[in-house]
Amino acid sequence: MPNHILLVYTVYIDRKQNKLFELYPLPNSSTQNNTTLHRTHHGSISCGFIEPTHLSSNITPDLDSGTIWLVALFNDQGLGGLRIDLQPDGTMTFRIDIHEQDIADLSFPYDSMFAVTSRTRARGIARTASSPEKPMCAMYSICLSNGDLMIKSHLVWIPQLLPISYTFDGLYGLLCSAVDDQINILEFA
Secondary structure (H helix, E strand, O other): OOOEEEEEEEEEEOOOOEEEEEEEEOOOOOOOEEEEEEEEEEEEEEOEEEEEEEEEEOOOOOOOOOOEEEEEEEEOOOEEEEEEEEEEOOOOEEEEEOOOOOOHHHHOOOOEEEEOOOOEEEEEEEEOOOOOOOOEEEEEEEEOOOOEEEEEEEEEEEEOOOOOOOOEEEEEEEEEEOOOOOOEEOOOO
16 A cells, blocks of 8 residues: 655756655545645755656655665666665655666667566566667566666567557556557567
8 A cells, every 4th residue: 555655846957857856645544634745755866767667665654764766767878777765854865777778779768668567576668769660669677676676678679660559568568559440469478
């Protein structure tokens, strides 16, 4: 059961992208309906990323300290993890783990979709900056083990151009898209 909400804002300072974070506890079921949420932690980091997805949280019941892991596409660097450590004084510290891209065509992923399959695992897909003649997607397998984030990736050729609208089921590895009156389902075990 979720016990907190993490808000992420983008602001530009001197033409550099900054991310602001705020953590709020969610009221428990015994609290009245008109409860005001009070921020417990805040922080900022000077980096750019898009499409963050919550992977895991380990936060103390009093929301005093803990760790939150997000995965996101970092500008010009590709897929990575963002570890947010909650400090007792209400601040946050950040650590970025960028996935080393060893395949040239894996560069510049965008339009990603991640599905968390357990508290420490996720699968995802992202379009890449490949040519229209050979559309490629990056498939990701993400695992959090003993505080370390491991990301495996490989390129998948999509037999036809992936339309704007698609969905990905990370649990079963199914990519579903619709083109005109045809529904395409691709399976990635």
